[in-house]
Amino acid sequence: MGDSFSKLLSVNIDFEQSHMFFPKIIMWLLFLLFLLIVVLYGRKFLEDLKAGRRSIRFFEENFDKIRLFGTIGVVILYFVLMDYVGVLFPNTGLGFLLVSIPFMMSLSFLYVHDLNKKKTIIIFLNSIIAPTAAWYILGNLFNITLP
Amino acid sequence: MEFLSLLSPELFLFVVAGVIVGIVFGAIPGMTATMAVAVCLPLTYSLDMVNGLGLLLGLYVGGISGGLVPAILLNIPGTPSSITTTFDGYPMTQNGEGEKALKTGITSSLFGGLLSVFILFFFAPVLADFAIKFSYIEKFLIILFALSVIASLSKKSMLVGIFSGVLGIWFSLIGTYDISVGGNGETRLMFDFMEYHLESGFALLPVLIGLFGLGTILEEAEKGVKDEVQSVNGAALSAATAKAGKFSFSVFKGQYVNLFRSGMIGTFVGMLPGVGGSAASVLSYTQQKNFSKDPSKLGTGAPEGVIASESANNGLTGGALVPLLSLGIPGDSTTAVLIGAFTLQGLQVGPLFIGEHLDIWHSMVVALLSANIAMFLIMFFAIKYIARVITVPKYLLYPIIIMMCVVGAYAINYGIMFDVWTLLLFGVLGFVGSKLGIEIAPFIIGFILGKSAEVYFVKSLESFGSFTIFFTKSPIAVFLWVLILVSIWFSIYSSKKGSQA
Numbered sequence: 001m002g003d004s005f006s007k008l009l010s011v012n013i014d015f016e017q018s019h020m021f022f023p024k025i026i027m028w029l030l031f032l033l034f035l036l037i038v039v040l041y042g043r044k045f046l047e048d049l050k051a052g053r054r055s056i057r058f059f060e061e062n063f064d065k066i067r068l069f070g071t072i073g074v075v076i077l078y079f080v081l082m083d084y085v086g087v088l089f090p091n092t093g094l095g096f097l098l099v100s101i102p103f104m105m106s107l108s109f110l111y112v113h114d115l116n117k118k119k120t121i122i123i124f125l126n127s128i129i130a131p132t133a134a135w136y137i138l139g140n141l142f143n144i145t146l147p
Numbered sequence: 148m149e150f151l152s153l154l155s156p157e158l159f160l161f162v163v164a165g166v167i168v169g170i171v172f173g174a175i176p177g178m179t180a181t182m183a184v185a186v187c188l189p190l191t192y193s194l195d196m197v198n199g200l201g202l203l204l205g206l207y208v209g210g211i212s213g214g215l216v217p218a219i220l221l222n223i224p225g226t227p228s229s230i231t232t233t234f235d236g237y238p239m240t241q242n243g244e245g246e247k248a249l250k251t252g253i254t255s256s257l258f259g260g261l262l263s264v265f266i267l268f269f270f271a272p273v274l275a276d277f278a279i280k281f282s283y284i285e286k287f288l289i290i291l292f293a294l295s296v297i298a299s300l301s302k303k304s305m306l307v308g309i310f311s312g313v314l315g316i317w318f319s320l321i322g323t324y325d326i327s328v329g330g331n332g333e334t335r336l337m338f339d340f341m342e343y344h345l346e347s348g349f350a351l352l353p354v355l356i357g358l359f360g361l362g363t364i365l366e367e368a369e370k371g372v373k374d375e376v377q378s379v380n381g382a383a384l385s386a387a388t389a390k391a392g393k394f395s396f397s398v399f400k401g402q403y404v405n406l407f408r409s410g411m412i413g414t415f416v417g418m419l420p421g422v423g424g425s426a427a428s429v430l431s432y433t434q435q436k437n438f439s440k441d442p443s444k445l446g447t448g449a450p451e452g453v454i455a456s457e458s459a460n461n462g463l464t465g466g467a468l469v470p471l472l473s474l475g476i477p478g479d480s481t482t483a484v485l486i487g488a489f490t491l492q493g494l495q496v497g498p499l500f501i502g503e504h505l506d507i508w509h510s511m512v513v514a515l516l517s518a519n520i521a522m523f524l525i526m527f528f529a530i531k532y533i534a535r536v537i538t539v540p541k542y543l544l545y546p547i548i549i550m551m552c553v554v555g556a557y558a559i560n561y562g563i564m565f566d567v568w569t570l571l572l573f574g575v576l577g578f579v580g581s582k583l584g585i586e587i588a589p590f591i592i593g594f595i596l597g598k599s600a601e602v603y604f605v606k607s608l609e610s611f612g613s614f615t616i617f618f619t620k621s622p623i624a625v626f627l628w629v630l631i632l633v634s635i636w637f638s639i640y641s642s643k644k645g646s647q648a
Contacts (some may be wrong), residue, residue, distance in 0.1 A: 019335050
């Protein structure tokens with residue numbers, strides 16, 4: 001009896017397959033936890049949903065579509081261009097500088113409310129000064145690798 | 148006193164710079180201490196260890212402290228840990244006692260911070276000495292304990308907390324099972340075409356910067372990036388500088404017990420892994436309410452409320468460093484980013500750290516002490532100017548932050564574009580995940596500890612060949628199991644109590 005119990009708990013890990021031993025346990029654990037969450041909270045969630053106490057709305061009510069998706073779009077464009085332009089000027093960080101300025105401008109204009117002349121000027125100055133300062137201080141003084 | 152040679156004037160310069168930038172981050176709602184440390188990490192790439200740590204510790208202390216400014220003046224907590232400061236701080240401002248509230252908060256922060264540094268200084272080496280004897284089995288159990296504590300204190304439910312932690316572990320396992328730790332060098336959890344980029348898995352820092360930098364900005368973008376601060380600033384700022392409520396240190400008369408208790412609560416909550424400053428200040432605020440001579444005054448502008456909240460959230464700073472430096476387990480999300488800074492410098496934090504790097508350890512304590520003092524002096528005497536900082540518009544700040552995030556992610560491995568994409572991936576994942584209810588703090592701790600957990604677990608089984616070893620190895624193992632069970636019991640008990648109320 002005691003012997004078979006200790007056999008149950010003993011393991012032999014095949015070295016060739018040992019890279020999947022722990023991940024498999026973790027995936028089973030994730031799956032079980034997920035099931036448990038569904039079983040324990042699922043019914044209440046559905047009841048709440050029916051009673052209108054909860055909604056399956058993913059975004060907040062009246063969320064800012066333009067600013068949210070605009071941010072993601074601009075950031076993706078920023079990363080792609082930075083890589084592309086960076087290749088043209090290798091090891092100078094110029095790709096970073098040249099792409100950051102228009103990036104900062106577009107993001108600022110995306111975020112700003114009630115744009116006026118003063119704000120426009122500040123945005124222009126900020127978008128030029130901040131990347132230049134970052135490029136100079138980080139890239140040249142601190143010798144940090146920039147795209 | 149060998150470490151004295153490491154204490155250059157430069158170190159103090161970096162500490163002060165860190166504190167100032169940290170206060171600014173803390174004071175602007177929507178920007179946190181964690182973000183400050185994550186965004187400024189690239190600056191430390193080229194600094195030496197001591198100066199880099201000085202800068203980061205300054206950022207940490209400043210970031211936690213700065214949160215009290217908007218909390219008191221505008222009823223908006225600058226960081227999550229200053230939520231309870233709004234309860235009494237803002238009513239004080241409305242009564243024309245803004246300056247008094249600010250200076251009370253600042254002084255309490257200093258006290259809480261200093262107290263926690265002393266506890267760190269005396270407690271961390273003891274814990275580390277104890278932990279040196281740990282074998283892989285106890286180390287694995289410590290990680291299990293850390294995860295169970297995080298989960299049991301998680302905001303929504305323990306199950307979701309555990310799920311988030313295990314998900315973090317899963318993400319950390321992506322990549323190669325490294326030969327250097329005894330693995331077989333095979334890649335796993337990915338498709339073949341990803342092997343080139345993901346050979347060594349996701350780098351820690353881009354993940355952190357993505358979650359705490361970009362993720363936060365996406366959340367703000369969804370809300371429309373409104374500058375709520377600008378619209379109300381005039382009235383609030385003039386209220387703060389009104390002379391009606393002059394500050395004097397007599398506010399603290401009869402509050403020494405409160406100050407001390409709150410600082411201790413903050414420090415000990417800080418030691419629990421993954422539990423942030425908000426838990427610390429909420430706990431000490433409720434304790435003060437229980438012990439107060441006149442509990443009805445709390446919430447209507449009582450200085451004792453501000454004292455409890457601020458002393459606790461600065462107590463957190465030293466506390467959170469205790470498990471980091473003695474066990475290698477971060478106490479909160481900011482110290483999780485600090486782990487990244489250590490790894491960058493090629494240092495392994497764990498039980499051996501303090502003994503092997505005594506000079507760095509001592510200079511860290513000195514940096515932390517001077518950061519607290521610098522925070523106090525800067526905030527106490529320049530509070531009026533700092534109060535204006537919170538009016539800096541976000542449409543100028545956020546682009547700068549994203550730019551700094553990119554620099555940080557790109558430079559970490561000397562120019563790998565994939566790390567920048569990791570940043571975007573985890574920024575979006577953090578945004579989507581928190582919508583779905585995934586909790587970021589357990590996720591991060593799981594991500595950081597996942598790979599070590601695997602090595603400890605698999606190697607223990609390989610050498611002992613039986614699961615029973617986790618229970619029978621040593622008295623410490625049994626003790627750790629007791630701790631794990633207690634934390635699970637505590638969570639079930641408190642959730643039952645909560646549902647009855």
